[in-house]
Amino acid sequence: MSNKIIPVITIDGPSGAGKGTIAQMLALELDWNILDSGALYRTLAFFMAEEAISLDQFQEKKKFIKERFKVKFDPGIVGEPVKVIFRDEDITNLVRTEEIAKKTSELAAEPLIRDFIKPCQREFMIEPGLIADGRDMGTVIFRDAKHKIFLTASPKERAKRRQTQLKRQGSEVNMRVLLQELEERDKKDTERKHSPLRPAVDSVIIDTSSLDPKGVIKEIKKNL
Numbered sequence: 001m002s003n004k005i006i007p008v009i010t011i012d013g014p015s016g017a018g019k020g021t022i023a024q025m026l027a028l029e030l031d032w033n034i035l036d037s038g039a040l041y042r043t044l045a046f047f048m049a050e051e052a053i054s055l056d057q058f059q060e061k062k063k064f065i066k067e068r069f070k071v072k073f074d075p076g077i078v079g080e081p082v083k084v085i086f087r088d089e090d091i092t093n094l095v096r097t098e099e100i101a102k103k104t105s106e107l108a109a110e111p112l113i114r115d116f117i118k119p120c121q122r123e124f125m126i127e128p129g130l131i132a133d134g135r136d137m138g139t140v141i142f143r144d145a146k147h148k149i150f151l152t153a154s155p156k157e158r159a160k161r162r163q164t165q166l167k168r169q170g171s172e173v174n175m176r177v178l179l180q181e182l183e184e185r186d187k188k189d190t191e192r193k194h195s196p197l198r199p200a201v202d203s204v205i206i207d208t209s210s211l212d213p214k215g216v217i218k219e220i221k222k223n224l
């Protein structure tokens with residue numbers, strides 16, 4: 001077995017901080033693999049809803065879920081979301097809805113679900129390297145990653161970005177509602193007992209509120 005160390009760059013932060021775009025740009029530039037761990041949780045929420053599996057039934061259906069939970073990511077092209085391929089079907093737009101986001105935030109607080117997702121995430125660490133986007137990539141999943149980035153931005157700016165993203169997908173969402181939902185999810189993600197959202201002590205924190213993606217990449221490169 002090869003002992004080669006596979007380089008990992010972790011990009012954590014709240015939703016709308018720009019993680020997706022930055023992870024995508026880095027993955028394309030370096031030609032590395034990409035893990036959108038939020039989309040992995042979303043896909044699980046989507047699949048459980050499709051199969052009408054409640055959280056209470058998760059343990060007993062775990063084997064059934066595991067056998068079918070085959071997710072791949074394609075960084076796609078800049079300006080479009082990273083593609084989520086589930087069992088050979090492109091479900092990108094199906095998992096990037098506010099309804100799925102809400103379900104996902106609830107599921108992601110459950111240790112049973114986090115334990116299930118943990119090994120799935122590590123499977124993405126393959127040569128030549130991995131860009132891992134999420135909430136606990138640097139603090140829990142890839143603790144040994146050499147480079148850890150934590151992106152943040154003001155709630156207003158993040159809600160604005162989310163609105164633009166949803167509009168592009170054809171959904172109109174009221175800004176006030178979006179901001180409220182985003183703050184509720186932030187609260188849930190940062191205050192939960194298991195793997196709460198927080199910067200790793202050895203991470204570089206970048207506020208992206210007034211930076212464009214190229215500016216963020218420049219900041220990151222200064223720290224690589």
Ligand code: DC
Pocket residue numbers: 015037038039041042101104105106108109133134135136137185189
């Ligand atoms: O980044 P996102 O909006 O796609 O994430 C969806 C939800 O999943 C969000 O509520 C946070 C949660 N999540 C998590 O708990 N841990 C991760 N590593 C990634 C996402």
